[in-house]
Amino acid sequence: xxxxxxxxxxxxxxxxxxxxxxxxxxxxxxxxxxxxxxxxxxxxxxxxxxxxxxxxxxxxxxxxxxxxxxxxxxxxxxxxxxxxxxxxxxxxxxxxxxxxxxxxxxxxxxxxxxxxxxxxxxxxxxxxxxxxxxxxxxxxxxxxxxxxxxxxxxxxxxxxxxxxxxxxxxxxxxxxxxxxxxxxxxxxxxxxxxxxxxxxxxxxxxxxxxxxxxxxxxxxxxxxxxxxxxxxxxxxxxxxxxxxxxxxxxxxxxxxxxxxxxxxxxxxxxxxxxxxxxxxxxxxxxxxxxxxxxxxxxxxxxxxxxxxxxxxxxxxxxxxxxxxxxxxxxxxxxxxxxxxxxxxxxxxxxxxxxxxxxxxxxxxxxxxxxxxxxxxxxxxxxxxxxxxxxxxxxxxxxxxxxxxxxxxxxxxxxxxxxxxxxxxxxxxxxxxxxxxxxxxxxxxxxxxxxxxxxxxxxxxxxxxxxxxxxxxxxxxxxxxxxxxxxxxxxx
Amino acid sequence: xxxxxxxxxxxxxxxxxxxxxxxxxxxxxxxxxxxxxxxxxxxxxxxxxxxxxxxxxxxxxxxxxxxxxxxxxxxxxxxxxxxxxxxxxxxxxxxxxxxxxxxxxxxxxxxxxxxxxxxxxxxxxxxxxxxxxxxxxxxxxxxxxxxxxxxxxxxxxxxxxxxxxxxxxxxxxxxxxxxxxxxxxxxxxxxxxxxxxxxxxxxxxxxxxxxxxxxxxxxxxxxxxxxxxxxxxxxxxxxxxxxxxxxxxxxxxxxxxxxxxxxxxxxxxxxxxxxxxxxxxxxxxxxxxxxxxxxxxxxxxxxxxxxxxxxxxxxxxxxxxxxxxxxxxxxxxxxxxxxxxxxxxxxxxxxxxxxxxxxxxxxxxxxxxxxxxxxxxxxxxxxxxxxxxxxxxxxxxxxxxxxxxxxxxxxxxxxxxxxxxxxxxxxxxxxxxxxxxxxxxxxxxxxxxxxxxxxxxxxxxxxxxxxxxxxxxxxxxxxxxxxxxxxxxxx
Numbered sequence: 001x002x003x004x005x006x007x008x009x010x011x012x013x014x015x016x017x018x019x020x021x022x023x024x025x026x027x028x029x030x031x032x033x034x035x036x037x038x039x040x041x042x043x044x045x046x047x048x049x050x051x052x053x054x055x056x057x058x059x060x061x062x063x064x065x066x067x068x069x070x071x072x073x074x075x076x077x078x079x080x081x082x083x084x085x086x087x088x089x090x091x092x093x094x095x096x097x098x099x100x101x102x103x104x105x106x107x108x109x110x111x112x113x114x115x116x117x118x119x120x121x122x123x124x125x126x127x128x129x130x131x132x133x134x135x136x137x138x139x140x141x142x143x144x145x146x147x148x149x150x151x152x153x154x155x156x157x158x159x160x161x162x163x164x165x166x167x168x169x170x171x172x173x174x175x176x177x178x179x180x181x182x183x184x185x186x187x188x189x190x191x192x193x194x195x196x197x198x199x200x201x202x203x204x205x206x207x208x209x210x211x212x213x214x215x216x217x218x219x220x221x222x223x224x225x226x227x228x229x230x231x232x233x234x235x236x237x238x239x240x241x242x243x244x245x246x247x248x249x250x251x252x253x254x255x256x257x258x259x260x261x262x263x264x265x266x267x268x269x270x271x272x273x274x275x276x277x278x279x280x281x282x283x284x285x286x287x288x289x290x291x292x293x294x295x296x297x298x299x300x301x302x303x304x305x306x307x308x309x310x311x312x313x314x315x316x317x318x319x320x321x322x323x324x325x326x327x328x329x330x331x332x333x334x335x336x337x338x339x340x341x342x343x344x345x346x347x348x349x350x351x352x353x354x355x356x357x358x359x360x361x362x363x364x365x366x367x368x369x370x371x372x373x374x375x376x377x378x379x380x381x382x383x384x385x386x387x388x389x390x391x392x393x394x395x396x397x398x399x400x401x402x403x404x405x406x407x408x409x410x411x412x413x414x415x416x417x418x419x420x421x422x423x424x425x426x427x428x429x430x431x432x433x434x435x436x437x438x439x440x441x442x443x444x445x446x447x448x449x450x451x452x453x454x455x456x457x458x459x460x461x462x463x464x465x466x467x468x469x470x471x472x473x474x475x476x477x478x479x480x481x482x483x484x485x486x487x488x489x490x491x
Numbered sequence: 492x493x494x495x496x497x498x499x500x501x502x503x504x505x506x507x508x509x510x511x512x513x514x515x516x517x518x519x520x521x522x523x524x525x526x527x528x529x530x531x532x533x534x535x536x537x538x539x540x541x542x543x544x545x546x547x548x549x550x551x552x553x554x555x556x557x558x559x560x561x562x563x564x565x566x567x568x569x570x571x572x573x574x575x576x577x578x579x580x581x582x583x584x585x586x587x588x589x590x591x592x593x594x595x596x597x598x599x600x601x602x603x604x605x606x607x608x609x610x611x612x613x614x615x616x617x618x619x620x621x622x623x624x625x626x627x628x629x630x631x632x633x634x635x636x637x638x639x640x641x642x643x644x645x646x647x648x649x650x651x652x653x654x655x656x657x658x659x660x661x662x663x664x665x666x667x668x669x670x671x672x673x674x675x676x677x678x679x680x681x682x683x684x685x686x687x688x689x690x691x692x693x694x695x696x697x698x699x700x701x702x703x704x705x706x707x708x709x710x711x712x713x714x715x716x717x718x719x720x721x722x723x724x725x726x727x728x729x730x731x732x733x734x735x736x737x738x739x740x741x742x743x744x745x746x747x748x749x750x751x752x753x754x755x756x757x758x759x760x761x762x763x764x765x766x767x768x769x770x771x772x773x774x775x776x777x778x779x780x781x782x783x784x785x786x787x788x789x790x791x792x793x794x795x796x797x798x799x800x801x802x803x804x805x806x807x808x809x810x811x812x813x814x815x816x817x818x819x820x821x822x823x824x825x826x827x828x829x830x831x832x833x834x835x836x837x838x839x840x841x842x843x844x845x846x847x848x849x850x851x852x853x854x855x856x857x858x859x860x861x862x863x864x865x866x867x868x869x870x871x872x873x874x875x876x877x878x879x880x881x882x883x884x885x886x887x888x889x890x891x892x893x894x895x896x897x898x899x900x901x902x903x904x905x906x907x908x909x910x911x912x913x914x915x916x917x918x919x920x921x922x923x924x925x926x927x928x929x930x931x932x933x934x935x936x937x938x939x940x941x942x943x944x945x946x947x948x949x950x951x952x953x954x955x956x957x958x959x960x961x962x963x964x965x966x967x968x969x970x971x972x973x974x975x976x977x978x979x980x981x982x
Contacts, residue, residue, distance in 0.1 A: 068757065071750055074616055125565055130946065230721040230947035231807070255949040259562055259808075262950075266559070316722070317750075455621065456721035458746040459753075 033485055035406045042483045045341045046410050046476050053468050058335055062386075062471045063464040065093070066327045070317040070459060077135075077314035078354035079111025079285040086310050087288045090330070090351055094292040097334040099349075101295070104288035107364040109354045111285045112136055114314055115150065115277025119221065119250065122158070123271040124263060131250040131274075132235040132315060132454075134205060134222065135357065138246045139278040148279040156275030157181065157219050157248070163257075163264045167203070167211055178216035181272055183223075184208050185257040190227020190449070198449060201225045205236050209249035219274050220249040223257035226449045231255050234453045235313050237357055248276050287353045289361045294333045296346040296482065303346050303372070304482040305379045306332055306474060307427055309355035309362075316457035320448070324386030324467055325441075326351040332475035343482040345377060352427045355383065362427035366434075373434045377487040380438070380478060381425025385445035386462065386470035391418030392477055396437030399489040404439075407480040416473045418442055437488045439477065441470060524976055526897045533974045536832045537901050537967050544959050549826055553877075553962045554955040556584070557818045561808040561950060568626075568805035569845035570602025570776035577801050578779045581821070581842055585783040588825040590840075592786070595779035598855040600845045602776045603627055605805055606641065606768025610712065610741065613649070614762040615754060622741040622765075623726040623806060623945075625696060625713070626848065629737045630769040639770040647766030648672065648710050648739070654748075654755045658694075658702055669707030672763055674714075675699050676748040681718025681940070689940060692716045696727050700740035710765050711740040714748035717940045722746050725944045726804050728848055739767050778844045780852045785824045787837040787973065794863070795973040796839050796870045797823055797965060798918055800846035800853075807948035811939070815877030815958055816932075817842040823966035836868060836973035843918045846874070853918035857925075864925045868978040871929070871969060872916025876936035877953065877961035882909030883968055887928030890980040895930075898971040907964045909933055928979045930968065932961060 052058040073089060076082040087104050094102045112135050119129040133139075140157045141150040162180040164170045165187060170177065184204040188197035204222045212220040224234040233251045240246045263270055290310060296302060308325025312318020330349040336342070353361030391411060394404050401419070408417040423438035432438040443466075451457045481488060543549040564580060567573040578595050585593045603626050610620040624630075631648045632641040653671040655661045656678060661668065675695040679688035695713045703711040715725040724742045731737045754761055781801060787793060799816025803809020821840040827833070844852030882902060885895050892910070899908040914929035923929040934957075942948045972979060 067753055071753055071757075072616065074618060125563065127565060229951065230723045230941065230945065231949065232721045232723075232947075255947070255951045258951055259949070262558055262562055266562075450721065454721065456723075456746070458722065458750070460720065460746045460749055 035403055038484055039406060039410060039480060042480055043410070045479070048339050048341065049335060049475055050413060050472055052335065052339055053472050058338070059468060060464050062327055062331055062467040063462060065331070066319060066323050066462065066467070067459045070319045070323050075312050075314045075316060075318055076310065077112070078311045078357045078360065079109035079281065079287060080314070083287060083311050083353065087290055090290050090310065094330055098337055099292040099294065099333050101291065101293040104290050105365065105368070107287050107289055107353050107361045108284035109287040109360055110357055111281040112357070113148070113279055113281060115139065115279070117250065117276040117278065119252070119272055119274045121270060121272050124268045129256050129272070130231050130233050130253050131221070132233040133248070133250045133276050133278045134238040135235055135313070136238045136240070136280065137209065137249045137276065137278050139276040140248050140274055141277060144279055146282065148281050150277045150279065154275055154277055156273045158271065158273040159218050161260060161270035161272055163261050170211060170215070174215040177212060180217050181219045181221060181274060182208070182212035182217045183221045183252070183257060183260050185223050185261045194227055194446065194449060197227060198225060202236070205251065206238050209238055209247050210241050210244050213244040213247045217247060219247050221252045221274070222249060224251045224253055226254065226452065228450045229254040232454050232456060235315060236453045248274065248278070250274065250276060287361065289353050289365050290351040292330055292333060292349045294336055294343055294347045296344055297342045298344040300346050302375045302377060302487060303348050304377050304478045305348050305350060306478050307350040307352060307381045308383060309352040309427060311354050311356055313356060313453050315453070316455045317459065318457055319459045320385055320451055320457045320461045321453065322355065322383045324462060324470065325382035328382055328386060328467065328471040328474045331471050332478055335471065335475055336479065341479070343479055345482040347478055347482050355426050359426040359429070363430060366430035370434060373431060373436055376431060376436045378439055378481045379428040379431040379436050380440065380474070381428040382441040382470070382474060383425050384440055385443050385448045386441065386467045387444040388466045389414065389416040389441055389443045389470045389473040391416050391420070391442045391473070393420050393423045393440045393442045394437065395421060395423035395432060396488060397491055399491060400437045403484070403488060407477060410476050410480055411473055414469055414472055416469065435490050437490065441474060443470060526894055529975055530897060530901060530971060533971055534901070536970070539830050539832065540826060540966055541904060541963055543826065543830055544963050549829070550959060551955050553818055553822055553958040554953060556822070557810060557814050557953065557958070558950045561810045561814050566803050566805045566807060566809055567801065568603070569802045569848045569851065570600035570772065570778060571805070574778060574802050574844065578781055581781050581801065585821055589828055590783040590785065590824050592782065592784040595781050596856065596859070598778050598780060598844050598852045599775035600778035600851055601848055602772040603848070604639070604770055604772060606630065606770070608741065608767040608769065610743070610763055610765045612761060612763050615759045620747050620763070621722050621724050621744050622712070623724040624739070624741045624767050624769045625729040626726055626804070627729045627731070627771065628700065628740045628767065628769050630767040631739050631765055632768060635770055637773065639772050641768045641770065645766055645768055647764045649762065649764040650709050652751060652761035652763055654752050661702060661706070665706040668703060671708050672710045672712060672765060673703035673708040674712045674743070674748060674751050676714050676752045685718055685937065685940060688718060689716060693727070696742065697729050700729055700738050701732050701735050704735040704738045708738060710738050712743045712765070713740060715742045715744055717745065717943065719941045720745040723945050723947060726806060727944045739765065739769070741765065741767060778852065780844050780856050781842040783821055783824060783840045785827055785834055785838045787835055788833045789835040791837050793836045793866045793868060793978060794839050795836055795868050795969045796841060797969050798841040798843060798872045799874060800843040800918060802845050802847055804847060804944050806944070807946045808950065809948055810950045811876055811942055811948045811952045812944065813846065813874045815953060815961065816873035819873055819877060819958065819962040819965045822962050823969055826962065826966055827970065832970070834970055834973040838969055838973050846917055850917040850920070854921060857921035861925065864922060864927055867922060867927045869930055869972045870919040870922040870927050871931065871965070872919040873932040873961070873965060874916050875931055876934050876939045877932065877958045878935040879957045880905065880907040880932055880934045880961045880964040882907050882911070882933045882964065884911050884914045884931045884933045885928065886912060886914035886923060887979060888982055890982060891928045894975070894979060898968060901967050901971055902964055905960055905963055907960065926981050928981065932965060934961060
């Protein structure tokens, strides 16, 4: 069946037959062949990869390996011992797979510790709120040891609630905030604008505490950043500017935010007790990015980087965010290794440490390796789910985009040949800022934020066929870029 | 617009113009008019009801009233003080609405008290399981006072887990169960067969404890009865047969059940500590069904009964199960009262006590009133959600079904004119067994079990337009049956 596809592909790619202008660093002598010709040479190996994953021994391996990893390690928040266990686990797995140059590169992580936490409505009626403290938040305890742990009682903060729908409303009613717990009930039309809504809503998670503190509030509770809820709180990173007192902050559920909005609308007074033992460990923690390669046969110093992040939040299992992403990144190499397929350029899988606190591990990786930026053809990050893939999100200049469009034809058998803009990822963004083209996985992730940063991020979210197809989309794209006669052009 | 509908309706119903054989008790003299003629006479009032709810002052009232009720009272489990508060609240509301004969009829309820509960996996790795003890379960404490409360420490039960996919598997492996915590991971294809799956899965909730106890198990954990989960446990009623020792039982999430299945599949030993303070109060509790009427102008002793249950589980807010059902039942009367529409036959709203423990309040109501069964034209119960309505589920003999088909034409403007079989409801079943035709609300409730008996059953589930249309479907059906020249025939 694939041979028919091959014939069509060669015909199609003939359109792209003339050599394109390329990045200055690369020898023009390498690119005497047209793109169609270059990709046609890769087709038999692409067919073999597709066959192995959809019909062969590799079918289901991505799901099974990810399940065993997440069931064994569980959640692995930035800076935690569990994340170091995950590092050891993956070094061991990738070594057993026979990948090249498997190693862990030391970095330092912050370590935020949740501890016990609760929020109880006392008025107008007793009600236990489902909460998740936001990552980075201070707790409600007054006594912390030098190492950061709370000691003594933690009676929590008991205060009246002020509900606002936006920062603008908070500003307009700022005189009411003093001594209150501010509840943000930022509404957004998630059904129709999920990406916009994530960006809009996440501001309240990030800056809600400081904006409330500015007007004298004692704590901030933030409607979870999601468009669907089964009374599910969603955590995530928050930050303090340092310009106002640090106050504790936690996510609440869509349901409770809406109920409190209705209650104040009826003129009712709401009183809540918030208790959080949370603290940031005072010392930086030793942590590691994990690296493995398939060395390039012709251009071993030139790199196509595939990546996802190894850390997760401290709830759920981090199967989707980002177990799926790092799994397809290293399994792309394992798949090729098992099939005896060697790339011309080095394919490097990097499993990042501490993405969730702002790309901490990847920033340190970039600092250590940025001198090599000229040797990177493409940086890839999968951190948007491994649902049924549709293709690749790509950011690069027009010549590179034209080449990527040709590569997408290899993915027609998977119905995953769409190329859009907006290649992205926290961890690859330093490289993209340095001019390296970037790619992420375009997939059917409409429900992504339903699970994101919550206890619902487990293996039950992951579909075995969808992750298999995501792996293939990822592997074939990387293999094709690694197999070109030249680095992807940057002009 | 409705006048066009009226003309069509009269023409359509002409087909049903001949008087039908009727229930023996009713005077044939009443039925000299054809059904079409009878219903056409009701059309102006039906139009007024539709207009008031979709475009007039009544628009949004169902949602607003239900929200205020559930926000104020919260969950109201059978036998609890909160359920008695709900009784007072609703007697007050319906009295203010000017309904007839508003009163509470005393019954007795069991009262199951959850108390604190937790389940923690100790091996193969630490993991907190999200659980909800099942209603009726004993706790894990050894010391209970005469009133039922636990006293002293409750160290819980720590035991190895045995995972089974079915009762058959448990029977086949029964020798392994002694001393274990049995985990039921009953899988079902919910996406394609939700009704079958509910029935199949709920057996494990109901009888899982006894079936495990039979083989010496010390506790049972049951995969929640749902087809979709965000790590959401769902409670529900369980029963003990009395023939084997009572062991504690709780629901776990789909995610955790599937994970434990995978772990044992890898040969791993799982150890869990289950703690439950749950107990059944030793004394029956005073409780009440709540009744209100619109007295019939011509046949005041003849009744069309509309109902839903006032109690809920002790989690979430019971907005869907069954706040929506009792709300559309009493609001059908309030709507007509406000519009000055009087039914020919008495319309009676009953808000049942303690449906969730097996129709306890409704059974006592039937015992008290069963002598009136001959006067009941139709018993209606809405306990399947108030999502967008499609029509009515009806159980009755062929003559009654034919008449109901005619009545459904009144619901064409709402796109809710479908009549199916299987009118049902725990609370109306005694009346249906006594021969009274029964009806329930056919609605778009595919997601019903996502929320059912969980913390996710809140106002966020309820759509304002859908509950308005459910109210209209419910009210118009009842009004039409109450306005016929005869009781619905039973032959």
